Amino acid sequence: MAATLADPLKKNKLFFFADYLRTMDHEGTSTLETIPSLAFRSGDLSADRTHVIYDPASGDPFTGAGRTPIPGNKIPLSRINPVSANILALLPGPNQSFNELAPANNYFAALPFQKTTDSLDSKMDFNISDKDRLSGRFSFARPVIFQAPIFGSAGGGNANGAFEGTGTQKTYSAGLNYDHIFSPTLLTEARIGVSHYHTSQNPSDFGSNDATKLGIPGVNINPFTSVKSGSTSTIRSRRL
Numbered sequence: 001m002a003a004t005l006a007d008p009l010k011k012n013k014l015f016f017f018a019d020y021l022r023t024m025d026h027e028g029t030s031t032l033e034t035i036p037s038l039a040f041r042s043g044d045l046s047a048d049r050t051h052v053i054y055d056p057a058s059g060d061p062f063t064g065a066g067r068t069p070i071p072g073n074k075i076p077l078s079r080i081n082p083v084s085a086n087i088l089a090l091l092p093g094p095n096q097s098f099n100e101l102a103p104a105n106n107y108f109a110a111l112p113f114q115k116t117t118d119s120l121d122s123k124m125d126f127n128i129s130d131k132d133r134l135s136g137r138f139s140f141a142r143p144v145i146f147q148a149p150i151f152g153s154a155g156g157g158n159a160n161g162a163f164e165g166t167g168t169q170k171t172y173s174a175g176l177n178y179d180h181i182f183s184p185t186l187l188t189e190a191r192i193g194v195s196h197y198h199t200s201q202n203p204s205d206f207g208s209n210d211a212t213k214l215g216i217p218g219v220n221i222n223p224f225t226s227v228k229s230g231s232t233s234t235i236r237s238r239r240l
Contacts, residue, residue, distance in 0.1 A: 001021070001022040002019070002020065002021045002022070003019065003020045004017075004018070004019040004020075005017070005018045005019070006018075012127065013126070013127050014124070014125070014126050014127070015124065015125045015126075016122075016123075016124050017122065017123050017124075018120065018121065018122040018123075019120065019121050019122075020118075020119070020120045021117075021118075021119050021120070022116070022117070022118050022119075023115075023116070023117045023119075024114075024115075024116050024117075025113075025114070025115040025116075026112070026113075026114045026115075026116075027112075027113050027114075028110045028111065028112055028113070029110070029111050029113050030108065030109070030110045030111070031108075031109060031111065031150060032096070032105040032107070032108055033105070033106075033107045033109070033150060033156065034103055034104050034105055034106060034107070035091055035092075035094060035103070035106060035107045036088065036091075036103070037094060037098070037100055037103055037106075038093055038094075039100070040103075041085075041088040041089075041091075042077065043074060043075030043076065043077060043079070043080055044073075044074050044075075045073040045074065045075065046072050046073045046074055047100040047101050048073060048101055049101075050101075051073075052069050052073070053069065053070045053073045053075065054067040054068065054069055054070065055067060055068050055069070055070050082215055083214055083215045083216060086213070086214045086215055087154070087214060090151060090152070090153065090154035091151055091154060092107065092151070094106035094107050095107055095108055096108055107150075109150045111147070111148045111149070111150060112146070112148050113146070113147050113148070114144075114145070114146045115143060115144070115145045115146075116143070116144050117141065117142065117143040117144075118140075118141070118142045118143075119139075119140060119141040119142070120139070120140050121137070121138070121139045121140075122137065122138045122139075123135065123136070123137045123138075124136050124137075130181075131180060131181040131182075132178075132179070132180050132181075133178070133179045134176075134177070134178050134179075135176075135177045136174070136175065136176045136177070137174065137175050138172070138173075138174045139172060139173050139174075140171070140172040141169075141170075141171050141172075142168070142169065142170045142171075143168075143169050144166065144167070144168050145166070145167045145168075146165070146166045146167075147163060147164050147165065148164070148204065149164035149165075149204050152204070153204065153205045153208055153210055155203075155204070155205070163201060163203075164203060164204050165201060165202050165203040165204040165205075165206065166201070166202050166204075166206075167199065167200070167201040167202075168199065168200050168201075169197070169198070169199045170196075170197075170198045170199075171195075171196065171197045171198070172195070172196050173193065173194065173195040173196070174193065174194050174195075175191065175192065175193035175194075176191070176192050176193070177189070177190075177191050178190045178191075206226060207223070207226045208226065209226050
């Protein structure tokens with residue numbers, strides 16, 4: 001979407017021009033991931049007949065000697081860490097066929113990726129007199145990028161390895177120019193300008209206090225840490 005506006009506000013004296021552009025890049029990216037089967041998540045590892053699961057609470061605590069196998073390779077639910085169980089509960093079930101013994105590429109997802117950029121430019125020229133001229137300009141751009149994670153608030157990968165969440169960049173620059181002719185052989189030009197760059201990124205679970213919900217206290221203690229790992233960032237830059 002685009003629009004322009006140009007008009008001599010005063011003929012041969014004052015002129016104005018502006019344009020606006022919105023660019024929308026919305027696409028889907030697909031990815032295959034390997035996730036634990038529903039049986040494995042509940043502690044039922046009986047499908048794995050090549051490995052023996054031993055009880056870590058038995059035998060020598062330092063060397064592991066004398067540890068006893070867990071019957072049938074089925075870990076009792078009471079022995080599964082509650083935080084681990086809560087994390088696994090965030091994952092969807094496999095949606096692709098797989099080998100229970102060696103699951104691989106058993107979950108497919110098409111993830112939305114969006115980039116929307118709003119930008120504008122403007123310029124004004126003012127012929128004050130035959131010897132004086134003033135001009136000014138202003139430019140602005142604000143791209144907003146969103147990449148969805150494969151497992152929602154649980155995170156996970158994505159097809160292009162990009163940051164999972166929302167990133168916003170806000171930039172603007174402005175300038176003022178003044179010209180004066182003293183004589184046919186002497187003139188002066190004065191300029192002043194300013195530029196600003198601000199970028200911020202918030203992960204997809206920003207503001208959700210996921211660590212507290214999972215049973216991990218002392219992590220989500222303020223808005224900046226209101227995610228699983230507190231991974232937010234802000235960068236600002238100004239120049240005159």
